[in-house]
Amino acid sequence: MEDVIEGELCRLPARELAKLLRTREVSAREVVTAHLERVERVNRAINAIVTLTADQALADAATADERLARGEEVGALHGIPVAHKDNHDVAGVRTTYGSPLLADNVPVHHSPIVERMRAAGAITLGKTNIPEFGAGSHTMNPVFGATRNPYRPTLSAGGSSGGAAAALAARLHPLADGNHMGGSLRNPASFCNVVGLRPSPGRVPDGPGGLPASWLAVHGPMARTVGDVALLLSVIAGYDPGSPFSLREPSAPFAGRLDTDLTGLRVAWSPDLGGLPVDPAVSRVLEPAVKVFLDLGCDVEEATPDLSGADEVFRTLRARIFHLNLGALAESHPGRIKKTLADEIAFGGTLTGARVAEANVRQSRLVASTREFFSRYDLLLAPVSQLPPFPVEWEYPQYVAGHEMRDYIDWMRSSSCISVTRCPAISVPAGFTPDGSPVGLQLVGPHRGELNLLRAAHMFEQATRYGERLPELS
Known part of the structure; x- marks a missing residue:
C-alpha cells in the first residue's frame, strides 16, 4: 500500500477508500x-474550500x-x-451562507444532512464555497x-x-453534500465533470426548519462517480420524524451494486426540452449519448x-421561498x-x-403530466446546462x-423546469467541448425512482468513463 499512500489516496473513489x-x-x-x-497544494488556485478545519479533522x-x-x-x-x-x-x-451579514456566524448545531454524514463516520475537512445565500448557479x-x-x-465552476463540485474534481475530497432548488447539484456537476443527484422531495429529510410544502428545495449528494453518489445517498436518505414529508422507504439498497442490464429500457431523448435555447457546443457533446444507450x-x-x-x-x-426566508x-x-x-426577494413580497x-395547482398538474410521460418511458435524457462553463467574472450569461x-x-x-416536476434527476459526465470544458448529461427518472436512475447513470458512466479525465492541476 506504500504507492497508494504516497500518490493515489486522493484519486480513489469513496467506496474503495471505505x-x-x-x-x-x-x-x-x-x-x-x-x-x-492536496488542499494545501491545490485549493488556492480554485478557491473551492473556504474554511478549513485541519486540526479538528486530524483529531x-x-x-x-x-x-x-x-x-x-463503524x-x-x-x-x-x-x-x-x-x-x-x-x-x-x-458558516457564512456566502453573505457579509453572516461572515462571523458560528452555529451551535449541525444541519440534519451533516449530522447523518458525521454519524456514519465522515470526517469534516471544512466548508465549500457558494453564491450569496446559495442564489444563482455561479459560485x-x-x-x-x-x-x-x-x-x-x-x-465558472x-x-x-x-x-x-470544484473540490471533488480537484480531488480535495471524494464526497460532498449539497442542496438544490433550480440546478444547484446538477449544474456545477456538469461544469466540473463530476456527478450530482437531485433526489425526489422527501428522500433526504430537511428537519423541522425546512419548507417541504414547496417541493422545490431538496438536499442531495455529489461525488466523482455514480457509485459514490449512491453510497452517500444511502447515508443521508431515510425517514426522520422531525420532517413529516420524509419518505419511509429504506435507504440501504442505494449502497448495493449498480450493474444492471438495460436491454429494453424505454428512453426518451430531448435535445432541448421542448425548445429551450441550447449552445451548439453542448448539443454536439451530448448527441453521442443516444448511441451509447442504444x-x-x-x-x-x-x-x-x-x-x-x-x-x-x-x-x-422560488421567489416566495426567498421572501419568506430572507425578506x-x-x-x-x-x-x-x-x-x-x-430583486427576487422583493418580487416574492408582491406575490x-x-x-x-x-x-x-399548476405544479400539481405538471407532476401529473410527468407521471403520465413516465408511464411510456423509463428514462429521460436531456442537457443539464444550456451552455458550457462561462467566464468566472460574469455573474451570469447574458x-x-x-x-x-x-x-x-x-x-x-x-x-x-425539471425541478418543478418533483422527479429525481442526475448529472453525469458526458464529454468535453473542443476547448476542454466539461459537459454533463441529465438523466431524469420517474417519481421516487432513484435506484433505477442511478443504475442507468452508472451503466452510462461505465460505458463512457468521461469522469476519469482529470483536470491539469499540480
Whole structure:
C-alpha cells in the first residue's frame, strides 16, 4: 500500500477508500493527511474550500482509528474526508451562507444532512464555497470571492454547490453534500465533470426548519462517480420524524451494486426540452449519448414531457421561498444583499396568495403530466446546462445560443423546469467541448425512482468513463 499512500489516496473513489479503511490497509490519519496536503497544494488556485478545519479533522481521524482498533462498529463513511456546503450548518465551524451579514456566524448545531454524514463516520475537512445565500448557479460572493473551474480556471465552476463540485474534481475530497432548488447539484456537476443527484422531495429529510410544502428545495449528494453518489445517498436518505414529508422507504439498497442490464429500457431523448435555447457546443457533446444507450440495449426515441408553464411555476415558488426566508433580513439591511437576489426577494413580497396557490395547482398538474410521460418511458435524457462553463467574472450569461437571458436564473431552465416536476434527476459526465470544458448529461427518472436512475447513470458512466479525465492541476 506504500504507492497508494504516497500518490493515489486522493484519486480513489469513496467506496474503495471505505474498504481500505475498514480492513485497516490504510488509516484514517493517512487518508485525511493526504487530502489536507492536496488542499494545501491545490485549493488556492480554485478557491473551492473556504474554511478549513485541519486540526479538528486530524483529531477526528485519530479517534476513528482508535475506535476501529478497539473493534467498535463503524459507519459506512468511516474515515472518509468530506467538506460541507457553506449553507449547511456545522456546529462550532464558521458558516457564512456566502453573505457579509453572516461572515462571523458560528452555529451551535449541525444541519440534519451533516449530522447523518458525521454519524456514519465522515470526517469534516471544512466548508465549500457558494453564491450569496446559495442564489444563482455561479459560485461567487463578497466574503470569499469566486470559485474557479478546475478544468479551466478562467471559467465558472457553476453553483450553488460550485465549491463542492470544484473540490471533488480537484480531488480535495471524494464526497460532498449539497442542496438544490433550480440546478444547484446538477449544474456545477456538469461544469466540473463530476456527478450530482437531485433526489425526489422527501428522500433526504430537511428537519423541522425546512419548507417541504414547496417541493422545490431538496438536499442531495455529489461525488466523482455514480457509485459514490449512491453510497452517500444511502447515508443521508431515510425517514426522520422531525420532517413529516420524509419518505419511509429504506435507504440501504442505494449502497448495493449498480450493474444492471438495460436491454429494453424505454428512453426518451430531448435535445432541448421542448425548445429551450441550447449552445451548439453542448448539443454536439451530448448527441453521442443516444448511441451509447442504444448500444446498451435501450429503445431510444426523441420525446419531451409537457413542461408548459414550468418556468413561471418555478419563478413564483422560488421567489416566495426567498421572501419568506430572507425578506426580513433584506428589509433590515438595505443594499447589503446582491441586487439580483434582492430583486427576487422583493418580487416574492408582491406575490398574492392567489398567485402562489395558482402556481401550486399548476405544479400539481405538471407532476401529473410527468407521471403520465413516465408511464411510456423509463428514462429521460436531456442537457443539464444550456451552455458550457462561462467566464468566472460574469455573474451570469447574458445570452445563450443568441437568445437574451432575462435575469440570473433564466439560463438554467433545463434544470429548473425539471425541478418543478418533483422527479429525481442526475448529472453525469458526458464529454468535453473542443476547448476542454466539461459537459454533463441529465438523466431524469420517474417519481421516487432513484435506484433505477442511478443504475442507468452508472451503466452510462461505465460505458463512457468521461469522469476519469482529470483536470491539469499540480
